[in-house]
Amino acid sequence: MSKKKLGLEDLGGFVFSTDNDFELNSDNSDDIETPEPKDQHLEAHFSNKGRGGKIVTVIKGFEGKEEDLNALGKTLKKKCGVGGSVKDGEIIIQGDVRNKVMEFLKQDGYRVKRVGG
Numbered sequence: 001m002s003k004k005k006l007g008l009e010d011l012g013g014f015v016f017s018t019d020n021d022f023e024l025n026s027d028n029s030d031d032i033e034t035p036e037p038k039d040q041h042l043e044a045h046f047s048n049k050g051r052g053g054k055i056v057t058v059i060k061g062f063e064g065k066e067e068d069l070n071a072l073g074k075t076l077k078k079k080c081g082v083g084g085s086v087k088d089g090e091i092i093i094q095g096d097v098r099n100k101v102m103e104f105l106k107q108d109g110y111r112v113k114r115v116g117g
Contacts, residue, residue, distance in 0.1 A: 034064025044098045044105075045115050056084070057098050059091040059105075079104050093112035 045058040057078070062069050073091040077084045080100050084093035093101060098114060105112045 009035050032065055034068045038111070040064075042105060042112045043112050043115045044102050044112055046096055046098060047116075054094070055096050056103055057093045057096060059093070059101065060089075062089060062091070076101055076104060 040061070040063060042059055042061045045060060046055070047058050048055045059073075061070065069089065069091070070086050073084065073086040073093075076091060076093060080093060080095075080097045082094045084091065084096060086092070102112045102114060
């Protein structure tokens with residue numbers, strides 16, 4: 001009869017330590033404050049890699065809460081009249097609409113830099 005080797009998932013996600021001085025670092029992302037738009041340095045990228053040849057505009061460099069990033073993405077998509085998504089801290093907007101996006105962001109007070117092509 002063979003013994004089954006236990007893994008971390010068998011412990012229910014708990015890890016036991018023999019370190020008496022161990023302190024759990026609770027890193028809450030809810031404490032992050034979103035800086036003012038004038039303090040944000042955003043980059044407007046043009047991309048078609050990994051998207052089946054489709055062209056998209058990618059906004060990178062946003063710092064702050066996830067819900068603020070989602071709200072900004074929703075606003076930009078609505079103003080440009082196109083679809084898109086927010087993934088991994090980036091706003092992805094369908095089509096090459098960098099000029100429109102940069103114009104809207106500058107009107108809102110963001111610092112935007114055109115990157116690539």
